[in-house]
Amino acid sequence: AxxxxxxxxxxxDALRAFRDEQQQAYDELKARGLALDLTRGKPSAAQLDLxxxxxxxxxxxxxxxxxDVRNYGGLEGLAELREIFxxxxxxxxxxxxxxxxxxLSMMYTTIVDFLLFGGVASPRPWGQEQTVRFVCPxxxxxxxxxxxxxxxxxxVTVEMHDDGPDMDAVEALxxxxxxxxxxxxxxxxANPSGAVVSQExxxxxxxxxxxxxxxxxxxxxxxxxxxxxxDEAKSADVLTLAAASGHPDRPIVFASTSKITFAGxxxxxxxxxxxxxxxxxxxxxxxxxxxxxxxxxxxxEFFRDADGVRAHMRRHREIIAPKxxxxxxxxxxxxxxxxxxxWTRPTGGxxxxxxxxxxxxxxxxxxxxxxxxxxxxxxxxxPHGHDPRDRNIRLAPTFPVLDEVRTAMAGVATCVALxxxxxxxx
Ligand code: PLP
Numbered sequence: 298a299x300x301x302x303x304x305x306x307x308x309x310d311a312l313r314a315f316r317d318e319q320q321q322a323y324d325e326l327k328a329r330g331l332a333l334d335l336t337r338g339k340p341s342a343a344q345l346d347l348x349x350x351x352x353x354x355x356x357x358x359x360x361x362x363x364x365d366v367r368n369y370g371g372l373e374g375l376a377e378l379r380e381i382f383x384x385x386x387x388x389x390x391x392x393x394x395x396x397x398x399x400x401l402s403m404m405y406t407t408i409v410d411f412l413l414f415g416g417v418a419s420p421r422p423w424g425q426e427q428t429v430r431f432v433c434p435x436x437x438x439x440x441x442x443x444x445x446x447x448x449x450x451x452x453v454t455v456e457m458h459d460d461g462p463d464m465d466a467v468e469a470l471x472x473x474x475x476x477x478x479x480x481x482x483x484x485x486x487a488n489p490s491g492a493v494v495s496q497e498x499x500x501x502x503x504x505x506x507x508x509x510x511x512x513x514x515x516x517x518x519x520x521x522x523x524x525x526x527x528d529e530a531k532s533a534d535v536l537t538l539a540a541a542s543g544h545p546d547r548p549i550v551f552a553s554t555s556k557i558t559f560a561g562x563x564x565x566x567x568x569x570x571x572x573x574x575x576x577x578x579x580x581x582x583x584x585x586x587x588x589x590x591x592x593x594x595x596x597x598e599f600f601r602d603a604d605g606v607r608a609h610m611r612r613h614r615e616i617i618a619p620k621x622x623x624x625x626x627x628x629x630x631x632x633x634x635x636x637x638x639x640w641t642r643p644t645g646g647x648x649x650x651x652x653x654x655x656x657x658x659x660x661x662x663x664x665x666x667x668x669x670x671x672x673x674x675x676x677x678x679x680p681h682g683h684d685p686r687d688r689n690i691r692l693a694p695t696f697p698v699l700d701e702v703r704t705a706m707a708g709v710a711t712c713v714a715l716x717x718x719x720x721x722x723x
């Protein structure tokens with residue numbers, strides 16, 4: 298890679314020769330008839346196997362107070378499990394609700410409650426507002442954006458930096474416009490950029506003046522414990538920061554064991570001020586008599602304590618860290634020095650963010666697809682699927698086996714180089 302001349306600096310004939318080389322490499326790639334999939338951040342079978350003991354748990358039917366977990370009740374979730382998450386998330390057990398298997402569902406329910414009933418500080422239900430807007434750091438999680446779109450909530454984008462959202466832009470948006478009611482934040486190992494929100498940014502988010510009294514930070518800490526290196530990021534303690542700055546009800550924290558135990562049969566949690574917890578449970582009680590406490594109890598037996606969760610995450614890391622290394626190796630081998638791509642080397646989470654030459658992301662995904670490599674659609678990490686620069690591609694290397702990650706990423710590098718050469722020659 299060293300000594301490569303950036304494509305943009307090459308004379309026209311050298312550029313055409315490069316394009317022809319890449320076209321040939323691409324034709325060979327296509328001829329291999331691959332069928333590989335890097336679209337979704339799913340745990341691999343080997344990762345799911347780590348939690349198979351759950352299938353034989355729990356060993357008892359009673360919680361520590363002797364309550365039968367098979368029965369109705371306990372809307373806030375099993376106390377033992379809430380304690381484990383309280384320690385992991387730096388909050389009090391009374392601030393934690395343990396729910397069903399999906400934190401995304403809890404986010405959805407929370408926003409529905411805001412729309413129908415309003416929150417603890419809302420002058421009226423959001424649904425009665427003329428316009429509701431959310432600040433959306435980009436690139437971000439596609440399902441956050443599609444959820445808002447489904448509710449008719451407008452999305453205003455700000456740039457995601459290495460330490461969190463562009464705070465000057467965020468502060469300017471929320472200061473005078475009372476229709477701005479919320480912001481999505483994936484604070485630790487963000488989807489897809491891998492960024493970790495710094496203490497300073499978290500402090501600004503919780504302290505900033507907002508025109509809306511019920512402005513809410515949807516703090517989706519889906520990857521809080523999902524470290525890829527020994528340098529384990531510590532999430533900012535957003536609830537304490539918020540309480541200290543006089544806005545205790547501003548953040549609502551979400552997390553789950555979807556990428557800790559079973560993506561389809563884990564446990565999701567919500568953490569918030571006691572007022573917000575009471576608000577959430579009050580509305581939840583109209584639609585549920587209690588969560589799956591059998592699942593809660595088997596998770597408690599499986600982990601034992603917060604350290605059990607941490608130890609379990611290190612076993613995930615052993616499986617997936619080599620896959621992230623393989624992504625970096627393949628992209629470096631194929632693209633380093635060409636000046637047509639930048640990518641992240643995340644220290645946690647589930648994604649690599651690949652930015653290609655402006656205007657070529659759609660073409661790259663199309664080329665890859667035709668060669669049997671399924672990538673997340675270009676633009677997926679932006680509201681309404683629209684990346685104004687058409688350059689962002691989210692790579693999800695956890696699900697395929699290591700060898701497939703290597704093959705797929707070498708192929709992706711070829712597609713990126715070819716698409717860039719096509720554009721620069723034209
Ligand atoms: N939040 C983020 C940022 C995610 O990336 C994902 C899954 O990809 C989820 C939430 C989904 O969480 P759950 O499985 O708990 O619904």
